[in-house]
Amino acid sequence: EVQLVESGGGLVKPGGSLRLSCAASGFSFRSYSMNWVRQPPGKGLEWVASIFSTGSYTFYADSVKGRFTISRDNAKSSLYLQMNSLRAADTAVYYCASENCTNSDCFYESWGQGTLVTVSS
Amino acid sequence: QSVLTQPPSVSGAPGQRVIISCTGSSSNIGAGYDVHWYQQPPGTAPKLLIYGDTNRPSGVPDRISGSKSGTSASLAITGLQAEDEADYYCQSYDRSLSVVVFGGGTKLTVL
Numbered sequence: 001e002v003q004l005v006e007s008g009g010g011l012v013k014p015g016g017s018l019r020l021s022c023a024a025s026g027f028s029f030r031s032y033s034m035n036w037v038r039q040p041p042g043k044g045l046e047w048v049a050s051i052f053s054t055g056s057y058t059f060y061a062d063s064v065k066g067r068f069t070i071s072r073d074n075a076k077s078s079l080y081l082q083m084n085s086l087r088a089a090d091t092a093v094y095y096c097a098s099e100n101c102t103n104s105d106c107f108y109e110s111w112g113q114g115t116l117v118t119v120s121s
Numbered sequence: 122q123s124v125l126t127q128p129p130s131v132s133g134a135p136g137q138r139v140i141i142s143c144t145g146s147s148s149n150i151g152a153g154y155d156v157h158w159y160q161q162p163p164g165t166a167p168k169l170l171i172y173g174d175t176n177r178p179s180g181v182p183d184r185i186s187g188s189k190s191g192t193s194a195s196l197a198i199t200g201l202q203a204e205d206e207a208d209y210y211c212q213s214y215d216r217s218l219s220v221v222v223f224g225g226g227t228k229l230t231v232l
Contacts, residue, residue, distance in 0.1 A: 102173040105155035
């Protein structure tokens with residue numbers, strides 16, 4: 001059974017930093033691109049960042065570019081999101097999600113339960 | 122304002138059929154990019170419901186189906202059940218923005 005378990009969320013002040021982790025099991029983690037998708041309270045889904053299976057390529061939403069860094073450790077089947085210079089607008093539940101693709105179109109096949117990040121003074 | 126437009130809410134009685142629309146443009150759905158759908162029951166994580174416009178992952182019942190035409194896509198749920206009450210999101214890719222885009226979500230209420 002595929003499992004994705006996020007951790008590391010919490011309350012942080014504006015301008016602060018936080019590192020999220022996602023522990024994967026039940027599938028060949030090293031074979032899949034992985035993503036972070038967030039959901040502000042009461043709002044919709046927003047893609048945040050993605051990383052290729054090998055970690056060689058990373059992509060970011062404009063809203064987080066230059067502040068967030070996605071990384072992975074395939075030996076530990078783990079995904080990370082380093083979040084710096086946090087803003088109130090970054091307040092959201094952060095989900096890690098595995099990516100699969102049909103042709104060249106990709107979707108999020110499995111999701112973790114999410115971890116809440118609250119940015120407030 | 123989401124790039125993909127969904128109705129904020131739909132409702133139906135048990136056993137009925139409901140359709141949730143997802144309207145895009147010539148830079149996403151109309152450009153031929155696939156549409157995918159997710160179901161998010163209250164207080165839980167999203168779950169993949171439909172991928173590649175019409176395909177169901179294993180475990181998703183065949184009373185749930187997806188379709189696409191032009192710049193729009195639809196999710197149909199027949200034989201509505203209480204367990205279908207959830208938020209539903211469509212997702213595609215936008216070539217002008219060069220980013221994955223989601224619809225704003227539709228809340229399905231089973232009356």
